[in-house]
Amino acid sequence: MAADPLHRRFRRCVRAVNRFVYDRIEERLAGGGDYDDILSSLIRSYGDDAPMMKRELRDQVVTLFFAGFETTGTALAWTWLLLSENPDAQHAIHEEVDRVLAAGRPGTTTSSRSATPGRSSRSRCACTRRSTA
């Protein structure tokens, strides 16, 4: 039975996502550098099996991307709306951000490596230390 147009469109989108993710995986496996990010961490954790585990690596990356994208966007959209309606809370959060980040932007990792181009080693803020303790 022929797939309907919506199904065909869905499969085209899946192919586009797969192409993008598999290309990134191939680049890394071909020696494209050891970045301080989730893909390099996954490849390291698979070790010598990584070249055989491309499908699983793809699944992990796609899951993290889709699980983390809309959830975070939605949470932030509601956060900004609620803050805009609560000036006291808005003031408090601005004050906290200024205080906690006075030393600069937080790092994204506890690792001492900082191989991602453009990233420098930054001091971590109190909330990052708490969540990674």
Ligand code: HEM
């Ligand atoms: C405010 C942001 C987020 C919210 C509200 C949220 C919410 C949730 C909830 C409720 C679940 C459990 C779903 C269930 O078991 O039925 C879940 C699971 C999960 N989330 Fe999030 N999430 C957020 C951000 C993220 C981010 C940033 C990532 C990754 C980059 C992520 C990755 C995952 C994964 C991989 C699971 C599945 C865990 C498992 O069952 O093994 N989430 N999330």
